[in-house]
Amino acid sequence: MKLHVNRDLLSDAVSFVVKLLPQRTTLPILSGVLLDASGQTLTLSTFDYEVSAQTSVPAEVATAGEVLVSARLLSDISHRLPHEDVTLETNDSTLTITSGQSTFVVYTMPVDEYPKLPTVETWSGEIDAEEFATAVTQVAIAASRDDVTPVLTGVELTVSGDSLTLVATDRYRVALRTVPWTNASDTQEISALIPARTIGEVAKTFSNQGVVSIAITNGTDHDMVAFQAGGKRVTTLLIKGNFPPVTRLLPESVPNFAVVKTTDLIDASRRVGLVLDRESPLRFTFSLDGLLLEAVGSDQAQANEQVEAFLSKDDVVVSMKPQLLIDALSHVHTEYAKLGFTTTDNPNKPGPVLITGQLAKDQVSDDNYKYLLQPNLLLR
Amino acid sequence: MLKSDGSVLVHADGGSYKPLNWMSPPCTLTTMEPDEELRGLGVVELWRVQHAKTNDLLVISIFEILSDTSHELGIDPGLLKDGVEAHLQELLAEHIHTLGEGHTLVRREYPTAIGPVDILARDASGGAVAVEIKRRGDIDGVEQLTRYLDLLNRDPHLAPVVGVFAAQEIKPQARTLAEDRGIRCLVLDYDELRGNMTEDNRLF
Numbered sequence: 263m264k265l266h267v268n269r270d271l272l273s274d275a276v277s278f279v280v281k282l283l284p285q286r287t288t289l290p291i292l293s294g295v296l297l298d299a300s301g302q303t304l305t306l307s308t309f310d311y312e313v314s315a316q317t318s319v320p321a322e323v324a325t326a327g328e329v330l331v332s333a334r335l336l337s338d339i340s341h342r343l344p345h346e347d348v349t350l351e352t353n354d355s356t357l358t359i360t361s362g363q364s365t366f367v368v369y370t371m372p373v374d375e376y377p378k379l380p381t382v383e384t385w386s387g388e389i390d391a392e393e394f395a396t397a398v399t400q401v402a403i404a405a406s407r408d409d410v411t412p413v414l415t416g417v418e419l420t421v422s423g424d425s426l427t428l429v430a431t432d433r434y435r436v437a438l439r440t441v442p443w444t445n446a447s448d449t450q451e452i453s454a455l456i457p458a459r460t461i462g463e464v465a466k467t468f469s470n471q472g473v474v475s476i477a478i479t480n481g482t483d484h485d486m487v488a489f490q491a492g493g494k495r496v497t498t499l500l501i502k503g504n505f506p507p508v509t510r511l512l513p514e515s516v517p518n519f520a521v522v523k524t525t526d527l528i529d530a531s532r533r534v535g536l537v538l539d540r541e542s543p544l545r546f547t548f549s550l551d552g553l554l555l556e557a558v559g560s561d562q563a564q565a566n567e568q569v570e571a572f573l574s575k576d577d578v579v580v581s582m583k584p585q586l587l588i589d590a591l592s593h594v595h596t597e598y599a600k601l602g603f604t605t606t607d608n609p610n611k612p613g614p615v616l617i618t619g620q621l622a623k624d625q626v627s628d629d630n631y632k633y634l635l636q637p638n639l640l641l642r
Numbered sequence: 643m644l645k646s647d648g649s650v651l652v653h654a655d656g657g658s659y660k661p662l663n664w665m666s667p668p669c670t671l672t673t674m675e676p677d678e679e680l681r682g683l684g685v686v687e688l689w690r691v692q693h694a695k696t697n698d699l700l701v702i703s704i705f706e707i708l709s710d711t712s713h714e715l716g717i718d719p720g721l722l723k724d725g726v727e728a729h730l731q732e733l734l735a736e737h738i739h740t741l742g743e744g745h746t747l748v749r750r751e752y753p754t755a756i757g758p759v760d761i762l763a764r765d766a767s768g769g770a771v772a773v774e775i776k777r778r779g780d781i782d783g784v785e786q787l788t789r790y791l792d793l794l795n796r797d798p799h800l801a802p803v804v805g806v807f808a809a810q811e812i813k814p815q816a817r818t819l820a821e822d823r824g825i826r827c828l829v830l831d832y833d834e835l836r837g838n839m840t841e842d843n844r845l846f
Binding site: 435511539560583639 | 746844
């Protein structure tokens with residue numbers, strides 16, 4: 263194999279395929295990147311039996327061929343090459359990388375031991391890349407970070423007709439958003455449970471690529487989802503198990519609600535929360551005078567703050583962990599936020615709070631973003 | 643049972659876990675031939691265990707030796723605290739709100755002159771709380787906590803100290819004694835603590 267390629271294109275391509283590789287793999291061969299030169303293209307691929315990444319860059323191919331080398335090493339090298347013209351040439355069991363006055367000789371790994379990447383037969387549809395990236399960030403925040411229950415570490419993606427819905431939960435909160443998409447196949451409703459970290463990374467990387475194509479293969483042995491944009495492709499196996507049916511927890515309507523300025527409430531929650539440890543809830547009292555935040559229970563200090571808020575009906579007192587509220591407010595992307603209150607039979611146990619965006623004091627946001635949060639029991 | 647430090651213990655065939663009779667070291671064991679009268683009763687060997695510093699004497703009449711083995715066990719590693727109990731302490735310390743809202747942790751294994759208290763905490767109004775943690779809460783545990791509370795309440799910086807007896811399962815007599823002494827009983831759900839959850843703010 264022998265080819266000439268542009269340094270920046272190469273370095274960008276290697277960074278992409280390496281991004282999703284785990285830090286430490288059990289099989290050394292899985293730390294490699296497969297380089298395949300043919301025609302006028304150099305294709306780079308990585309696969310660890312769960313997640314695969316692939317991209318192609320234009321190259322002047324003198325001799326076609328394949329080679330497998332350490333992905334991280336190639337990434338580090340290609341970032342520091344001095345000259346933009348790079349030559350790659352294989353000799354027996356080495357790959358020589360030349361650029362300007364710099365030469366690297368990297369030992370190769372056996373190509374035939376590297377697993378074959380999954381293939382994508384048909385693409386299910388496509389979605390605007392920026393909208394997808396925003397929606398994924400808004401929803402993935404609610405996914406669980408620990409692996410006590412694997413199904414909660416994923417984002418459930420459901421396509422139905424011309425809408426695509428993303429849901430995630432860690433039991434304390436549920437985040438949901440529905441966005442429009444272009445359905446290319448005539449599959450009925452189909453769902454895929456995708457690891458939050460992977461879909462997050464993919465959405466972010468593809469956000470400026472215009473359009474993202476999505477393929478979902480569900481109901482076979484190798485359930486997987488594939489994302490493609492701008493010549494880059496990622497596939498991942500789906501999380502096994504049933505995602506809890508949390509959409510039914512969302513209240514139909516919230517006649518009792520409060521509207522606050524988003525940044526005011528984020529700042530106030532952070533400030534008042536300073537006197538308590540991260541796990542302690544703050545007390546939020548909504549009345550016609552506005553919103554009073556209080557932090558009590560620390561033997562070092564107490565704090566309180568009054569924030570302007572418009573309340574629709576009845577006074578409400580809720581106790582919430584500030585971070586769970588701040589996560590919601592940081593992701594509504596609107597100037598105002600609406601907190602909808604629900605009740606239960608027990609007066610000491612308030613029902614979940616539904617947080618949505620508000621473009622203005624009396625103008626609902628049109629992005630269908632919903633974040634449901636369960637408050638703590640009130641202090642006696 | 644004869645231990646390498648000289649102690650001798652006699653155990654029942656079943657049931658109880660404490661020895662029926664014993665002699666603590668320093669002591670000396672002498673085997674003796676039974677006299678005619680005892681031999682007539684069936685005694686084959688007498689063990690005379692004399693305490694070195696007092697007049698304490700234990701005489702054991704052996705009727706039948708079914709097995710006589712000895713084992714070198716090497717250096718005594720000391721008693722390791724039960725895994726689950728130590729973990730319960732760790733979990734409760736991490737989720738101190740299980741004691742109640744507004745509780746904060748002061749420290750684990752708070753030292754006292756008679757041994758460490760599992761957890762010392764402060765409640766929402768700043769009052770001191772001493773917690774004794776057990777897997778199975780029985781009367782001995784309540785007595786132990788009572789001793790700690792007596793001692794801690796003599797410290798003007800801490801008093802008044804209230805007690806919480808926390809266990810996965812609390813025996814009825816232990817609970818009666820505890821509540822009679824103003825000690826709160828708290829049943830710990832190990833799985834729930836380990837699952838990192840405080841029930842009240844989960845959606846499902």
